């Protein structure tokens with residue numbers, strides 16, 4: 090039975106277990122003044138039986154599927170003639186792949202090489218044995234579990250507590266999966282970065298001001314070593330993010346204040362969703378808007394006042410990015426500002442404060458933690474943004490803080506490093522991991538600072 | 552002393568209560584009890600709602616929340632340096648009327664106020680009157696302590712800074728200290744002036760709010776159930792404080808505690824379903840009320 094069929098049948102079995110558990114709990118209990126003398130409500134007994142039937146069976150199914158392929162493969166290999174087994178690892182791998190393809194294609198009989206043909210048959214046989222065994226074992230486990238739990242049922246059985254325990258553990262498992270994934274990603278980035286730093290010294294990477302990651306494929310070529318100074322990239326990233334935040338924070342905050350304090354309900358009900366649409370526009374659309382509309386406009390504007398503006402400029406990318414992240418600032422700020430209690434405002438009005446004084450001195454400080462959160466979200470969005478920069482700010486890794494020139498950012502360079510053909514372990518490819526690590530550290534720092542700010546003010550403001 | 556100039560102002564607007572709140576003729580559960588309450592008509596205010604040394608006065612006050620009328624033709628004076636207590640069942644419009652006096656109702660968009668209202672004879676709803684300045688003269692203390700998310704010092708200095716009452720730091724320090732002393736809070740917090748005001752206990756917070764209100768040196772202080780969230784000890788502190796404040800300020804206090812009204816006020820106003828039923832010297836209201844509804848309320852028959 091293929092895995093999907095097993096799963097569907099298993100689910101049907103679980104539903105069945107629920108009902109028999111439910112029914113049995115009622116059968117074993119007796120009525121006392123209209124109440125059953127059960128410890129838990131009947132459906133908890135149903136859940137318990139279903140859990141006993143489902144969890145062991147599902148675990149077995151998962152483990153089996155995970156190890157099936159490698160066990161079957163190694164069994165197939167050990168069935169091959171000794172001479173082939175003695176081949177190098179790569180060759181053996183190739184042969185095994187051929188055998189597997191053959192077995193799946195269903196045209197084994199047409200194969201001329203007798204060894205491969207036999208191996209393919211062998212592989213097919215092993216697979217079908219494995220599938221059969223899997224089906225049997227899973228259902229036996231499910232039925233045994235069901236029977237076991239079903240027999241456990243008696244009025245004193247604390248089914249509710251058992252079910253709650255299982256629920257708690259499944260929550261813990263889910264949370265751990267999220268955490269472990271994060272840890273896994275961090276470590277993989279870390280290890281690849283360490284490999285990168287084996288070929289490029291960290292000081293060159295951290296303090297170098299020249300970025301040209303072109304390494305040659307053959308070592309005897311001229312100009313074979315690229316230079317990996319990441320400073321221009323990080324400066325570019327910070328420059329563009331700073332421009333974006335300079336645009337987004339005042340605009341976003343002001344619109345949030347307008348929406349929550351001044352606008353009528355009608356305006357708000359229409360303006361707020363409209364503003365939030367900004368966050369839903371695909372970044373590539375912003376990208377060509379920046380490249381085709383804003384950048385030329387800024388260039389012409391610059392020319393008319395005698396400034397030379399590059400046709401791809403940090404300013405164009407930053408401005409458009411700023412517009413993109415406005416909703417992150419405005420929406421979150423609006424929510425926290427609206428959440429400031431009316432009593433606080435009344436207190437201020439009652440002292441003879443005007444509306445704007447009240448907003449500046451009472452509402453904003455009270456809402457500050459949330460506002461900082463929104464700004465931070467916007468900042469990390471800006472730092473991670475790639476598409477707009479590729480299209481509007483260019484690829485030249487120039488070290489400059491002049492917003493009118495073309496710059497490039499960390500994320501854009503990661504993309505260019507990893508697109509196209511290259512060896513996986515060349516410094517050029519590994520540099521992407523080092524850049525990723527750098528970016529990660531920066532966002533981590535940003536989060537750390539924000540948490541600190543929030544905690545500091547929260548003590549004061551709640 | 553406040554002299555009576557008009558014990559029975561003619562008020563033709565009086566409407567039988569049944570017309571606003573249609574109720575079943577006989578209450579299904581309690582039967583008779585409710586009907587007697589509605590049998591009494593309110594034909595204007597009895598007692599002495601008007602005085603000759605009025606600090607604030609309202610005439611023909613109607614208040615509407617949208618289409619719903621919350622106050623019906625109230626005439627009331629608040630005498631200079633007196634404490635007037637406002638009592639009445641929940642929802643009868645005490646808070647609403649109090650908020651008329653410093654135009655806090657302006658902050659509620661659906662609220663509409665009519666009638667003539669004056670402070671020292673000046674129209675407070677006039678075109679020329681700035682509600683912001685009015686509220687500096689008529690301060691307010693709310694039912695729930697609502698200190699700002701700032702330090703104790705900044706809470707008290709808030710109004711003074713807004714209105715530029717102190718020209719330098721030491722003047723401001725003195726003002727903060729004086730206000731805290733008047734509110735009876737200084738001893739407890741004098742070493743923690745930079746700590747957040749929100750970290751104080753409920754009673755301390757309420758005294759902080761009073762200190763904050765008197766720091767701007769208002770002429771009138773409106774208090775809306777200022778002790779309803781406090782324990783008896785904190786309540787006693789605030790009541791003593793009100794007694795001391797009376798020599799310099801005029802105070803209107805809304806309270807649900809009749810003992811409190813009896814302890815702190817000179818005159819008491821009884822509101823019922825948006826109407827001002829009776830205003831009299833506090834002693835008289837609690838010993839010998841003129842109106843049947845007042846008597847019912849203070850003897851605990853309803854409300």
Ligand SMILES: Nc1ncnc2c1ncn2[C@@H]1O[C@H](COP(=O)(O)OP(=O)(O)OP(=O)(O)O)[C@@H](O)[C@H]1O
Pocket residue numbers: 616621639640641642643644645646647648659
């Ligand atoms: N913001 C508002 N919007 C609409 N109606 C309101 C509003 N505030 C008060 N009301 C209505 O006005 C009437 C009087 O309310 P008010 O708050 O003045 O009563 P109160 O006497 O202070 O009652 P309590 O003793 O419970 O505080 C009530 O019927 C109430 O429903």
Ligand SMILES: [Mg+2]
Pocket residue numbers: 645646647775
């Ligand atoms: Mg009230």
